[in-house]
Amino acid sequence: MESSSENLVKTLLRNPSSIKTKSQAKQLHAQIVKTRGSRSVSLATIILGVYSDLNLLKESLEVFNNFRYVPTKAWKSVVRCYSCNGYFRDSLACFVEMRGWGKLPGSDVFPSVVRACTHLKELRVGESVHGCVIRFGMESDLYTGNALMNMYAKLQVSSHDYHVLDEIPQSDRVYSRRSSLTQDSEIGILRNELIMSEKSHFESLSGRRVKNATGLDSVSKIFQMMPDKDVVSWNTVIGGNVQSGLYEEALERLREMSNAYLKPDCFTLSSVLPVFARHVNVLKGKEIHGYAIRHGFDKDEYIRSSLIDMYATCTRVEDSYRVFNLLSEKDDVSWNSIIAGCVQNGTFVEGLGLFRQMLAANVKPVEVSFSAILPACAHLTTLHLGKQLHAYIIRVGFDQNMYIASSLVDMYAKCGKIMTARWIFDRMDIHDSVSWTAIIMGYALNGHAREATILFENMQHDKIKPNAVAYLAILTACSHAGLVDEGWNYFTSMNRYGVSPELEHYASIADLLGRAGRLMEAYKFINDMPIKPTGSIWATLLSACRVHKNVELAEKVAKEMSTADPGNMGPYLLLSNMYSAAGRWKDASKLRTNMKKKGMRKPPACSWIEVRNQVHAFVSGDTSHPYYDQIHVALRDLYERLKQEGYVPQISEALHDVDEEQKSDLLYTHSERLAIAFGIISTPAGTTIHIIKNLRVCVDCHTAIKFISKIMGRDIIVRDNSRFHHFKDGNCSCGDYW
């Protein structure tokens, strides 16, 4: 009996990996202590190895702490065990101490150490470890190589940020943004020890990091140098390429992978699905979905989240919903995918609803959740929701996240709170082209063209090259302020900076010329464009014709427009309004009858206002609001005071063939006036009134609101469908130019 168990112990000690459970390991340990005591260093090392391989941290540490002299193998076991249990700081600390004792690391410990660096987001430490790997000739180890690729894929900055970081010591940047450990003195000391002792890999190679002389990123470079590669290696390099936006490379790798007779698996598929989603059409995406189903991958939760995203990116949100509803367990990623899908496809209210459902389902929102939902508040101009989200963001400490900060800037700007937007912008520690563009567009929409141009220049001083969207922002600023020459200069400079103008830029210039009254120039510009003009470009010119009362050109443009975009009722509507304004009632009514025959209906003018966290909507001529009587009284009162101040209604804007009295009646039932009157009676004196309108403000309302701001001593901010008007002391920020 005694000898047979002794034989078993011997067999097990010769082959420790045959121990598969905790109780087996503990029994063996107990047996050894019983028969041979606990003094044998080599036996303890074997036991520690067994515990460590089974991820038993507590047991491993008990053995480890009993050593008086720690053998190399024991160090390695503990480093591994710490890392596997998520104690990355301890793993690194142990590794540093082990190196301090002069112990030689190997392929059995590097993967864990690299993994610890990855999780701790310690790129510089990781690079030092990489240097160490090279020095010990372990770069050809499969597992170490895979771990290193994974680390660089996760921690290196993506290639489009690159120019920002080129000129600045990158270590500073990486720590200030990515590391949560900057203030952690313990790891700080650790880091310094490591960096002092192990020379950073890329510093020793070229002094240049991330990208190097070969033009390859670190991930691809390691991949190329690896002598043995398995599916994990391929998946990691493909995932890394996708993360850095190197889509072509990723797909090329995928082809090479098949040529190497390796079968793509779940990991491969969920890494490349986003590429198909963004660069190939729905059909290709469906094909991939089919492939996933045939190979049984579609039950994988990761694949499903990717599919939700893919269908949403291809504007097929219904299909996203279908996949989403199939999920048995919905985690944060699947929620965020469907929410982002809604928001990106313009169904903002649904997006907000899903966000609430996610919270109700006790799924904690992460950074991505907020940057996905904030644009919904921006587009809906629901400041109270945006503020609530902002408060939440501050409480959980996400306010320095680039994506979140940029969407907060955008949200506040779109809600007319340009100063708050600026405040957040100024407090960001790094700006990228997106955050710059958000603030520039914010100033543009709020009518502060000067500030927009200054920021546009500052952006370039900050070494950010303007891209197509940034140009669109600055052109918008110019066109809203009537800065024709500046706008034209920016437009012509685009090619010099390697940005080729697209349809939107041409549209913006056409708008710029048209608004400025240079109608014929605009007409010629549109006709001479290298791109076929669309209905919407003609529409901007048409509305310019209306503002500058050029009926002849308007008729011509309306014709062009209905050819370019036959289903659009815009031209009829505008033209009919112009006929009305010019007193050509017959032409107007003929056109309207025609529209009715074609089944076209005019969207109702609508304005809304937030009072005490509630949205109140008013349609033109609306009498259904519970406080309508008070609103009506307030409007009459206002009208009297306006008249005393010298306000004269511009009845041509009433656009209907009715007698004078009715015209002025129509004038003070416009939806924005209802909303403003309600705002005045339901908020304390002096409070700024924010109004949102779905159509452009008419000339008469614009004049009236200027008077109201003066008489009532109120700032009134009106966002119409293209910009903001800040009314103050009888003036408007648009300078009567809109």
Place this chain on the structure above:
DNA sequence: ATAGGGTTAG
């Protein structure tokens, strides 16, 4: 040792 979701666009 590997995977999915995010910001600007009249």
